[in-house]
Amino acid sequence: MALLEEPIKKPLDLKNYIGGEFVRSRGEMQDIVNPATGKVIARVPMSTREEVEQAVEAAKEAYPEWRSTPPLARARCLFRLKELLEEHFEELSRIQTMEHGKTIDESRGETRRGIENVEVATGIPTLMMGYNLEDIAAGIDEYVIRQPLGVFGIISPFNFPLMIPLWFAPYAVATGNCVIIKPSPETPISQTKLAELTEEAGFPPGVWNVVHGGVEAAGAMLDHPDIKGICFVGSTPVAKVIYRRCGETGKRVIAQAGAKNFALIMPDADLDNTVAACLTSCFGNAGQRCLAIANVVVVGEGLSGAEFDAFYRRFTDAFAAAASRIRIGYGLDDTIQMGPVRDAHKKEKIVGYIEKGIAEGAKLRLDGRKPVIVGDYPDTCFLGPTIFEDVTPDMTIGREEIFGPVATVMKAGGLKEAIGMIHSNPYGNAASIFTRNGKWAREFQYWTECGNIGINVGIVAPMAFFPFSGMKESFFGTLHGQGMEAIRFFTESRVVIQRWF
Amino acid sequence: MAEGELTASAIMCLAEEVEENSAAFYEKLxxxxxxxxxxxxxxxxxxxxxKTFLVRTYQETVSDALxxxxxxxxxxxxxxxxSLPENAGLQEALEIAVSLERRVSDLYFQIAEQTQSLLATIPRAFSRVAKKRAARIEVLQSMMGDA
Known part of the structure; x- marks a missing residue:
């Protein structure tokens, strides 16, 4: 198969998008390197505090007119944006592969998930409706109106450069707010392209802004008194800082954080489909996904010792054999099943975890440190799938978020013990069970303290019309992104009590 | 590809190529x-x-969670x-066409069977196109009788 054509032919100089204009930043420029080829594909500015303030000013200026634009007219902008996203579907997907490293199927999947959020937000005339009740007392009626609040900030991570800001931004602007998106400085190209499309879609200047940058720009957004709320997706330590600082400045906050997701493999699981689901979840997106399964727990519920051993061996053999066959290379070659991790530093960190796993006594069943790469590419960012056996929940590799293509396999004698293992971990983002037994599935759904529960599903990614949940150290806030919860997050419930004399 | 495994993207590329080659073949005829x-x-x-239908179905279905x-x-x-030999007559051309349609419809039915996990839309799309391609066989065979 031939390599798909690259949409970026020469390095791009990225600009901020403020008040409907692409403006050059005064900040220092950093190179964006394609992790598969090692080539520079763009330069991104580290915007200053003043530039964030300019974006806030532009958004504030646009807000009064935008909020009084009829919801149907706002929805029309979103309909046009959806059409433009469809038109540029392939280009946007290939950009994600170039800036992040994921395979083209994964990028197209990300684009589709992003578009679905725009589609859901087009329903704003219905979604934003309030409610009312006549005669709460004699001749008195009461009703709730959902009103926008002003300017919101979105601080997004590197691993889903197009989709994650779209968990929030379409709902924010649909409800009449204005947004400032700060993309990850590691993968900022998709959001620049998206800003071009929002302009073409007809959003008025200042409604949709993009400010590139790092810690300084993020800090400026957190401190700014005119930003009413922040949506953040990233690591737990940063999410805690964001949550605290938003509390100090009185901002609403959605802070989606780290994860260490478990999958329980019950003795009656459909082995072929379970292995395929685990492979996709553990190693898809090169493991850089907050919904990735990290710990696979083989559960011996109802089995004798010998039966449990045989079942454990059958699963791990099939899992390791299939993982060892995964083709690794540049994601624009569509025969490739796994791309590189985002950069050399991340690779180094993941390798550090693998070494720690060995040092702590886990059995290295499949070593991904020296992968076979399809094509002539530098190995700077490539890793193969790694599988550890004999892992316990208290080991570093069983406890901490690795965010790479490393899966650990653990054993639990029964379902209750396995759920206990999940609860011993501080995170609570997602957990899955693979079984044909409805009772086990219900017990798991009922008791497991995780925001997103999968039953025979490896990647528990909520659709756009459901909230993207999370618990414990994986989420800080009250309302979640996507769907109705996003509508509530981006609006104030104004209560009116009315009587006419 | 390891043990003949194909990604969804590779399958779509294959289908695009099949339909494009088929279109060019029939235009030549x-x-x-x-x-x-x-x-x-x-x-x-x-x-x-x-081709348009299959690509659109894939793009509208593909998700990072599949x-x-x-x-x-x-x-x-x-x-x-x-391919059509330079000196092929109509009879030979029709035989080649029948063989093409058999192979393509078999391939698409196989894809439909194997892509059940990719939601209903993708296998349904391949089944639908497979049936259309299989239906051509009867038309081509009736033309063979007349050739």
């Missing part, structure tokens, strides 16, 4: 043989529509290839 010209041009046009990296294995990729 139409330009070479007056008899059956209308049917050949109809098949060419249908193949281009098939097992797209391990979609199919053991497919007979020879269905992609079709």
């Amino acid at each position: 139409a330009s070479r043989f007056a008899k059956g010209r209308e049917e050949f041009l109809g098949f060419a046009e249908e193949s281009r529509k098939n 097992e797209t990296a391990f979609s199919c294995k053991g497919l007979d990729l020879a269905a992609v290839e079709v």
